[in-house]
Amino acid sequence: MITKEKIKAFTNLIDEEIITPVEFAKIIDVLSNTAADTDVQATNEGFTIENIKRVVSDYFNLTTEQIESNNRSSLVVRARQIAIYICKKYTDSYYQAIGQAFGGRDHSVIIHAVNRVEDELAKDEQTNTLVLNIVERIKNNENNSADDKRA
Structure with missing residues (x-):
């Protein structure tokens, strides 16, 4: 789990010029991806980007192609942002991988969607x-x- 103490320790490494701010950001991103509670991790098994896109598309009566497209209609944008948020929260995927899965979007677009x-x-x-x-x-x-695989 990321704690204030850990962040402070990494900040000290930056101050002492042991690591750069860019390296610090990468460390925080990795820690954020791996610091989930064990309860959350147990419930996340089986979550994949493709499955999330499919379920979100179905929920909004869209196709996965629409969510991946450059369509900017409010319904498609909302569905895409929610799918991206769920991908970031419930998978171990990095921003870049999520961006690739959503039509080759830049990591900054993924960050914006998650924040939104x-x-x-x-x-x-x-x-x-x-x-x-x-x-x-x-x-x-x-x-x-x-269940289908077992049958």
């Missing part, structure tokens, strides 16, 4: 409910896929 959804989650209960419903569908979809 996080801001909405902080302000809007409907967005919280929407994201939770989609995450549940993804989890249920994974359980159904596992």
Whole structure:
């Protein structure tokens, strides 16, 4: 888990010029990806970018091609941003990999989408409910896929 103490320790490394600010940012990104609680990690098994795109597309009555496209209609943009947010939160994928999966988008676009959804989650209960419903569908979809493979 990332703590204030760890961040302070890394900041000291920057101050002492042992690591650069760019290296610091990379370390934080890696730690953020691997610092999830074990409960969250257990529930994230089976989450893939492709599965997330498929479930979000279905939820919004879109195709995965639309979510990957450059379409800027509000419905497509919202679905794409939510899918990107879920990919970042529930997978170990880096910004660059998520960007590639969403039509070759730059990592800065992915960061913007994640921040945008996080801001909405902080302000809007409907967005919280929407994201939770989609995450549940993804989890249920994974359980159904596992059952199908056993049959």
